[in-house]
Amino acid sequence: MNRSAHIGAPSHAFTAYGWQHGYLADALQAWTEDLAMTEPQATHFGYVHEGAARLQHNGHAWMLHAGQYFCVPGRFTLSARSSRGVIMRRAGWRGLFMIGGPVEHKGRLRYIDQCSDTTLVQPVRRGDPCLNLLYFPAGVFQTAHTHPSDRLGLVLSGRGTCVARNAGADARIALEAGMIFCIHANGRHHFATDRGDEMRVLAYHPDSDCGPADDDHPMINRTIVDGVSARNLAAIRTTGDTTLERS
Known part of the structure; x- marks a missing residue:
């Protein structure tokens, strides 16, 4: 495996990778040919960048086309069929199976500095990983x-620029369609686009600070007993461990 020595290094904010089949870093890999994921306790988030691929999981198969994304817990195989794409791995966590897309052009949520975002794969619980579309006008x-x-x-x-604090100095990295990258934890950076160029980016976050929780989710909040939300009625709340999806 070709794993980057920069992952987690606080002095290096940004690393770019080429289209090499297999692992590019600990949680990141690209495919240009068939692959098989064999970890039963891992979840993989993926995106088809070009072509079409056949995904097989638990005895079922789906054809995925460019612009589609997926979240698959446990084992699966991918028949590349002249496609290429990226996969992000979260070990020791079991997500919900999902196929979506093609992704929309712009985000639905306001972000910063006129950029927008759509959470493509939502956190199952608060704190869980998520997959996002970022749009830069x-x-x-x-x-x-x-x-x-x-x-x-x-x-x-599209295309743009990332200005990242690498090795103590700001480096300007040209971004264009098909570039795979990692922005390392606590690495100072910002993105820019020229007046005639917009840009769209897929971004995987290994954690979150939002999403449903046992005491805050649509079902419990909107169950009303004599005018009071069940969220505030401890006597009728379900108790015990309900996190079987993580096992």
Whole structure:
């Protein structure tokens, strides 16, 4: 496996990767040919960047086309069929099976500096990983910022620039469709686009600080007993461990 020595290194904010089949970093890999994922306790988030691929899981099969994404817990196989794409791995966590897309052009949620975001795969529980679409309109110059954990990404379309603090100095990295990258935890960076160029990016987050929780989700909040939400009625709340999906 070709694993990056930069993952987790605080002095290095940004690493770009080429289209090499197999692992590019500990939680990131690309495919250009058939592959099989064999870990029963891992979940993989993926995206078809070009072509079409056949996904097989638990005795079922689906054809996925460019622009589609997936979340698959446990074992699966992917028949590349002249496609290429990326996969992000979360070990020791069991997500919900999902196939979606093709992704929309712009995000549905406001982000920063006129950028927008759509959470494509939502956290199953608060704190769980998620997969996102980021949209950068033309003429954006983001505020410099950091993230508390690694961000694994793929430029879906368009072009732009990432200014990242690498080895103590700001480096300007040209971004274009098909670039695979990692923004390392706490690495200072920002994105920019020229006036005539917009850009779309797929971004995997290994954690989150939002999403449903046992005391805050649509079912419990909107169950009303004599005018009171069941969220506030401890006597009728379900108790015990309900996290079987994580086993």
